Amino acid sequence: xxxxxxxxxxxxxxxxxxxxxxxxxxxxVGYAELxxxxxxxxxxxxxxxxxxxxxxxxxxxxxxxxxxxCLSAGRPVLLPPIDLGTVAxxxxxxxxxxxxxxxxTPEDAAEHPDAxxxxxxxxxxxxxxxxxxxxxxxxxxxxxxxxxVAVGDADTAFMLTTSGSTGAPKIVPLSAGSVTRFTDxxxxxxxxxxxxxxxxxxxxxFDLCLLDxxxxxxxxxxxxxxxxxxxxxxxxxSGFFAASGVTVVQGVPMLYQLLEEDVFxxxxxxxxxxxxxxxxxxxxxxxxxxxxxxxNVYGCTETNDSFWHEFDAAEAVQxxxxxxxxxxxxxxxxxGPDLAPFPPDDGGSELLVRTPFxxxxxxxxxxxxxxxxxxxxxxxxxxFRTGDLVRRGAGGRLFLVGRDDFQLKVRGIRVNLExxxxxxxxxxxxxxxxxxxxxxxAETRLTAxxxxxxxxRLSGLRLRTHCAMRLPxxxxxxxxxxxxxxxxxxxxxxxxxxxxx
Numbered sequence: 074x075x076x077x078x079x080x081x082x083x084x085x086x087x088x089x090x091x092x093x094x095x096x097x098x099x100x101x102v103g104y105a106e107l108x109x110x111x112x113x114x115x116x117x118x119x120x121x122x123x124x125x126x127x128x129x130x131x132x133x134x135x136x137x138x139x140x141x142x143c144l145s146a147g148r149p150v151l152l153p154p155i156d157l158g159t160v161a162x163x164x165x166x167x168x169x170x171x172x173x174x175x176x177x178t179p180e181d182a183a184e185h186p187d188a189x190x191x192x193x194x195x196x197x198x199x200x201x202x203x204x205x206x207x208x209x210x211x212x213x214x215x216x217x218x219x220x221x222v223a224v225g226d227a228d229t230a231f232m233l234t235t236s237g238s239t240g241a242p243k244i245v246p247l248s249a250g251s252v253t254r255f256t257d258x259x260x261x262x263x264x265x266x267x268x269x270x271x272x273x274x275x276x277x278x279f280d281l282c283l284l285d286x287x288x289x290x291x292x293x294x295x296x297x298x299x300x301x302x303x304x305x306x307x308x309x310x311s312g313f314f315a316a317s318g319v320t321v322v323q324g325v326p327m328l329y330q331l332l333e334e335d336v337f338x339x340x341x342x343x344x345x346x347x348x349x350x351x352x353x354x355x356x357x358x359x360x361x362x363x364x365x366x367x368x369n370v371y372g373c374t375e376t377n378d379s380f381w382h383e384f385d386a387a388e389a390v391q392x393x394x395x396x397x398x399x400x401x402x403x404x405x406x407x408x409g410p411d412l413a414p415f416p417p418d419d420g421g422s423e424l425l426v427r428t429p430f431x432x433x434x435x436x437x438x439x440x441x442x443x444x445x446x447x448x449x450x451x452x453x454x455x456x457f458r459t460g461d462l463v464r465r466g467a468g469g470r471l472f473l474v475g476r477d478d479f480q481l482k483v484r485g486i487r488v489n490l491e492x493x494x495x496x497x498x499x500x501x502x503x504x505x506x507x508x509x510x511x512x513x514x515a516e517t518r519l520t521a522x523x524x525x526x527x528x529x530r531l532s533g534l535r536l537r538t539h540c541a542m543r544l545p546x547x548x549x550x551x552x553x554x555x556x557x558x559x560x561x562x563x564x565x566x567x568x569x570x571x572x573x574x
Contacts, residue, residue: 076230077253078291079145079221083108085267085293086218092267093295095134096317098309102134104293110135110194112219114142117193124172125149125232129162129185131301132277135177135194137286140277142193143175145219149229151244152278155184161242162188169232169244169436226250232436233280235374244436245374252287255377255430258401259288263321263342269294272314272322276301280374281346285323294321307331322362323370326350327562330504333357338364346370346378348567349394349473349491351498353526359386371397371473375446375457377430379404380471392499396470397463403429405454408463412450421462421474421489427454462489481510483517488548490519496543497523502530505560507568508550521550522573524560531555 082104085092090105118126126148130136143150151169153162162185166174173190176182182189224230230249234242265271265288273285273296289296297317303309310331314322319340322328325347333354343358343365350369358367367385372378382398400406407425408416416422425448433455434447446458462474475491490508497506505524510517525531533553540549561572 076144076221076224076249078230078249078256078287079141079219081291081293082141083218083221085290089267089293092293094290095137096270096295096297097134098300098303098313100134107134107138107141107290108218110138111141111145114139114193115145115219117191118142118146118148121191122172123148125151125170125229127151127153127162127166127169127171127174128177129153129155129174129189130177130181130277131155132273132298133177134298136181136277137290137296137298139175139177139193141290142219144224144230145221147222147224147228149232149246151232151234153234154242154276154278155181157242159185159188165234165242165244224249226253231283233374234278245432246434246436247283247377247430247432251377251430251432252283254403255283256288256291258430259284259378260292263344265289265292265294265321267293269320270297270318271295272297272299272317272319272324274299274304274310274322274324274328280372280377281323283377284344305331307333311335325567326354329354329358329361332361336361336363338362340365342366342368344368344370345395346372349495349498351503352390352392353501353504355384355395356390358389369395369398373426373457373459373461375432376426376428376459379406379426379428394472394495396466396472398471400426401428405456407450407456412448412456415469416463416465416471418465421464424459424461424463424471425456426459427456431455431457481517483519483547488519488545493519493521493540493544493548493550496540497521497536499543500531500536500539502526503536505568507560507570507573509570509573518551519548520552520554522554522556522560524556524558528557 086104086108091103093101094104094107095102126143128139128150140150151171153165174188176189176192177194179192182192226249228249229246230252231247233245271285271289271294275281275285286296297319314332321342322340323344323346340362343362366383369382369384370378371380378401380397380400382396384395405427409422412425448456448458450456460476463471464474466472475489479490493508494506497503502525503523504526507522509520523536536553537549561569
């Protein structure tokens with residue numbers, strides 16, 4: 074057998090060769106054209122030594138064609154962050170056993186000239202003309218489809234990486250079977266088939282692309298690829314969104330802030346994921362997407378999406394975080410070190426999950442390194458410790474409290490930094506908030522960095538009063554600093570706490 078993703082993608086290319094597969098700000102690439110490009114990449118890969126490869130590429134049609142070519146060739150493909158340092162990249166590729174580091178274009182190769190061993194596609198290898206359709210529809214040209222090699226369900230397809238926010242990035246292998254099961258669910262849940270346009274904001278190495286890109290191409294829809302160089306430009310993002318005719322969008326809260334001033338009636342599904350969405354951000358969603366169903370989706374790179382919750386306009390404006398919702402089909406949750414079926418009614422208990430989509434473990438030379446994250450339940454099933462703390466609210470609904478690695482003690486009392494940030498974000502005039510600890514002698518002091526919705530709307534006194542009404546005394550920041558510039562972000566859109574201060 075071959076991977077179901079490749080089989081279905083090629084079937085769409087044969088049946089609907091002119092249908093749009095990818096859309097960028099400058100061109101539309103049809104299914105036949107993309108299949109031909111991936112077939113060309115596969116042929117070039119056949120000349121390389123066998124084994125896993127790393128694809129170091131910014132998001133582009135060429136990069137997606139190269140990844141499809143790798144999957145067609147039966148090669149596990151590592152997708153590292155494009156901005157990873159050369160030494161760290163080398164260590165990551167060595168751990169993954171990569172025999173080659175590939176780039177999709179000379180420009181991508183120039184990012185790491187000492188690491189890239191081959192440019193697959195190269196000059197002239199990218200989509201031409203920008204007119205859609207594909208080589209099969211151009212005079213004198215013929216579409217050459219990939220010839221996929223046999224791949225089993227247990228064979229590794231993708232190797233993703235964690236964000237590295239708590240240390241060096243970890244390599245997360247996903248089997249062909251887990252990718253099939255996830256893209257089955259995503260395609261059915263959000264209707265990603267022909268005629269649909271799915272907005273892809275996340276970088277190619279991020280796990281959100283499993284839905285945005287790979288589930289969409291397997292289902293026969295079109296992916297609207299945001300230009301990474303312009304991803305922080307609200308005018309471009311909103312203009313490209315409108316021009317692409319988007320029907321499904323998934324993104325971190327930052328994306329919806331970029332789209333804040335526009336209305337998009339053609340969107341059917343809005344998916345919020347990756348981080349806590351402040352009330353002002355999610356309260357604007359029903360107005361901007363008046364005909365869309367709104368979803369809050371929770372998951373980890375190691376497990377993929379595992380919970381989801383549909384909310385409406387009334388719930389969007391309620392203070393506090395949204396529930397994480399119900400487990401996806403086949404997902405089982407447990408809580409705390411005893412793997413209890415329900416969390417206690419207290420301040421929070423760690424969430425453990427097992428999903429049909431999860432990894433079997435990290436790729437690491439030290440098996441003991443992953444021991445603490447994967448545990449075996451009483452039934453012999455393997456659970457992943459998410460590190461996220463959840464509490465049970467009214468009606469048994471589950472809410473995220475924060476992460477266990479963001480817990481610390483202040484004056485002997487345990488506090489959670491993310492919980493403090495969420496309280497700050499509940500203030501109507503707060504757009505961004507981050508709490509940074511510092512040790513001052515024997516005492517831990519908390520500094521809150523806060524960006525407001527406009528000049529003069531906030532003051533440190535007002536925010537301290539806001540916190541005092543909602544937090545224990547030890548959790549109230551010692552200092553509150555108001556900032557005007559947007560917070561620095563990681564490549565996945567999360568606040569980069571290491572660069573704040």
